[in-house]
Amino acid sequence: MRLTDFWQRLEEVFGSAYAHSIAHDQVLSQLGGLTIEEALAGRFDTAEVWRAVVAAYPERVPARLR
Template identity: 65%
Template sequence: MRLTDFWERLEQAFGSSYARSIAADYAFSSLGGRTIDEAIAQGVDTATIWRSVVSAYPDRIPARLR
């Protein structure tokens, strides 16, 4: 998944402001306690990060974005 696709999906699911807040502030256990921003900076594949988001917020992510 391209980085631009990742951000588009995150913003579609949460809105642009909340998406950026989640990316900066929420530490995902499935990412080793890293935030989205930290995981991206450390080279974690965006598809792996997206799967972590979907797992953490299953009711928030529409099926078309999974």
């Protein structure tokens, strides 16, 4: 998954302003206690980070984006 696709999906699910807030502030246990931004900047690829978002917010992510 390309980084631009990741951000498009995150913004589609949460809205553009809230998506960036979640990426900056929300720590996900699926990412080893990192935020989305930290995980993307570190050792995780975008597909792994997206799977963590889906796992953390299953009720928010529509099936077509999983």
